[in-house]
Amino acid sequence: MAFDSAGRRRYLKDAENRAFWGWAAIEFFQHTGARIEEMLEISHHSIVQYKLPTTGEVVPLLQIAPSKTDEERILLVSPELADVLSIMVARVRDASGVVPSIAAYDAAERVWNPPMPLLFQWRRAGQNRPVSAGTIRKSLTEILEASGLTTAGGDPLHFQPHDFRRIFVTDAILNGLPPHIAQVICGHKSLETTMGYKALYPTEAIEAHRGFIARRRALRPGTEYRTPTNDEWDAFLAHFEKRKLSLGTCARAFGTPCVHEHACVRCSLLRPDPAQRPRLIEIRQNLLDRIAEAEREGWLGEIEGLRVSLAGANDKLTQLDDFPARPSRNVDLGMPTVAFRPREGRQR
Numbered sequence: 001m002a003f004d005s006a007g008r009r010r011y012l013k014d015a016e017n018r019a020f021w022g023w024a025a026i027e028f029f030q031h032t033g034a035r036i037e038e039m040l041e042i043s044h045h046s047i048v049q050y051k052l053p054t055t056g057e058v059v060p061l062l063q064i065a066p067s068k069t070d071e072e073r074i075l076l077v078s079p080e081l082a083d084v085l086s087i088m089v090a091r092v093r094d095a096s097g098v099v100p101s102i103a104a105y106d107a108a109e110r111v112w113n114p115p116m117p118l119l120f121q122w123r124r125a126g127q128n129r130p131v132s133a134g135t136i137r138k139s140l141t142e143i144l145e146a147s148g149l150t151t152a153g154g155d156p157l158h159f160q161p162h163d164f165r166r167i168f169v170t171d172a173i174l175n176g177l178p179p180h181i182a183q184v185i186c187g188h189k190s191l192e193t194t195m196g197y198k199a200l201y202p203t204e205a206i207e208a209h210r211g212f213i214a215r216r217r218a219l220r221p222g223t224e225y226r227t228p229t230n231d232e233w234d235a236f237l238a239h240f241e242k243r244k245l246s247l248g249t250c251a252r253a254f255g256t257p258c259v260h261e262h263a264c265v266r267c268s269l270l271r272p273d274p275a276q277r278p279r280l281i282e283i284r285q286n287l288l289d290r291i292a293e294a295e296r297e298g299w300l301g302e303i304e305g306l307r308v309s310l311a312g313a314n315d316k317l318t319q320l321d322d323f324p325a326r327p328s329r330n331v332d333l334g335m336p337t338v339a340f341r342p343r344e345g346r347q348r
Helices: 012-032 036-040 079-092 133-147 161-174 179-186 191-197 202-219 230-241 274-297 300-325
Strands: 047-051 058-064 073-076 121-124 127-130 248-250 270-272
Touching (some): 012 079, 012 121, 012 161, 036 133, 036 161, 073 179, 133 161, 161 179, 161 191, 179 191, 270 300, 274 300
Antiparallel strands (some): 047 058, 058 073, 121 127
């Protein structure tokens, strides 16, 4: 026992234990992406070996006990994780070299699990006890305070165990791990859940898009990327000049013919101009009058075509009615922020 600068008692053995298990938890989280309840149930029996049938090489594996999804999964133990696990095993072994078996309380099931050689255990008051989730959270807080790390605004950092799961998914996918493999490693039911854990940065999106364009160009003939002639460039510019119509703007792609033979009121590619609403109402009324005249005179061949045009005019007016509900300008939403919430126990 010692005293800190404020004269308060400080139990160095407990502080050393929290420092070690905080370090072990951080390393375990970042190499596995596991949930805190899965980590605390890791035992000496969870470390297994597998011989590859192709090469005969023996690789270490880690069994993750069923948790939120009630499905057991197997993770490959990286060299870094193997070092952490070996240090943990060496710390908790007793004088005979055996990891003691202890019983831990399952807060989610509200039952005591049978004694197991848990790796997250420490000796207190002469007994071996499991390391609790509260101890892990307290250890993380103390480590962050001791590190002096702060946010961009100078505020102290606050990490919860589940935050490392998000960091694991983001780091894995950014470094080339396929999302569906990350889904299996994390034990998610759906790929959408896994991608929800991944943080997306503007620079990443830009670089990924540029890379996609470069790969796509590499698959296309080089002749398609030649420098256009003056005539081709003039024809391209003329296409956009001809997009302006009396009722709005034609969204037809360059080099494609007009499928409605310039009967624009029928075309779904016409984007009506709100200022031309009176003109559209006039066209609709004119079509109604012509349909009435055709029915009166018996011009049955005219009625069908006029009704198609009338449906197009009504559709354009409906589009104009929807315009006010849409944003009239771009809105800067800023950078998203993530609210970290503590995770208490398991959620079923």
